Amino acid sequence: MSGKSFTQEWWLQRISAAIIALYVLLLIALLLIYGAPSYSHWQSLFSNNAFKAFTLLALISTFYHGLIGVLHVWPDYVKNAMVSSALNAFSWLAAGGYALYAIYILFFLK
Amino acid sequence: MSDQPLQKTKARPVYRNIGMGDLANYRLPIIGVASIVHRITGVALFVGLIVLLPMLHMSLKSEAGFEAFRTIVWGNWIAKIVLLGLLFAIVYHLVAGVRHMIQDANKWLDLAAARGTATAAFVASIVVTALVAWRIMA
Numbered sequence: 404m405s406g407k408s409f410t411q412e413w414w415l416q417r418i419s420a421a422i423i424a425l426y427v428l429l430l431i432a433l434l435l436i437y438g439a440p441s442y443s444h445w446q447s448l449f450s451n452n453a454f455k456a457f458t459l460l461a462l463i464s465t466f467y468h469g470l471i472g473v474l475h476v477w478p479d480y481v482k483n484a485m486v487s488s489a490l491n492a493f494s495w496l497a498a499g500g501y502a503l504y505a506i507y508i509l510f511f512l513k
Numbered sequence: 514m515s516d517q518p519l520q521k522t523k524a525r526p527v528y529r530n531i532g533m534g535d536l537a538n539y540r541l542p543i544i545g546v547a548s549i550v551h552r553i554t555g556v557a558l559f560v561g562l563i564v565l566l567p568m569l570h571m572s573l574k575s576e577a578g579f580e581a582f583r584t585i586v587w588g589n590w591i592a593k594i595v596l597l598g599l600l601f602a603i604v605y606h607l608v609a610g611v612r613h614m615i616q617d618a619n620k621w622l623d624l625a626a627a628r629g630t631a632t633a634a635f636v637a638s639i640v641v642t643a644l645v646a647w648r649i650m651a
Contacts, residue, residue: 431641435645438651439649439650442579442580469558476556508569508573512570
């Protein structure tokens with residue numbers, strides 16, 4: 404699928420899931436406790452370096468996890484070789500594009 | 514050897530590979546629904562990042578961007594539905610994913626537990642989605 408062994412993929416899928424789950428649970432807890440943030444709270448949360456690093460880790464885990472996921476899902480429904488390679492190429496491009504965009508948002512904004 | 518007359522036997526069930534067109538003829542049990550919804554929410558989230566990342570970008574760009582983002586989300590019911598849908602997708606995919614990993618460890622595999630936890634996954638994620646939605650709208 405991604406050129407790695409299936410066992411390795413199986414583990415990486417679960418490790419990335421655990422990272423994303425922790426991040427999502429943290430965000431949900433913050434929303435439940437404090438409600439919708441104001442701009443200044445939101446801005447200061449994302450200017451904290453530890454939170455920024457956790458966000459980047461969670462986002463990269465999300466793109467990887469999603470890429471592996473869709474690469475396993477497409478062949479169950481798409482049998483045509485050309486459509487299949489196009490879908491795989493789009494998925495890789497999307498994951499790569501997402502990663503570059505996320506780095507830009509977190510580290511190169513303004 | 515039985516001597517039952519042939520005309521009394523019922524039509525034998527036919528087992529074969531089914532295609533997409535046959536799906537409507539089969540009732541999918543809740544365990545199957547839990548599985549396919551996990552898959553659908555996963556794909557929806559991977560595609561949905563194309564909306565979520567620009568939203569993050571907009572919210573962090575400037576105070577004006579943040580306010581514009583709030584206006585778009587709260588002033589437009591289509592945006593609200595998309596956002597609530599993605600929120601449900603995140604929560605459900607997480608809950609069902611945890612259930613899946615517990616099943617990887619050979620637990621909750623008997624019929625009653627598999628059914629019960631599939632239902633519980635839906636109930637729990639709907640409740641959490643509703644709570645978060647209520648909290649951020651209040």
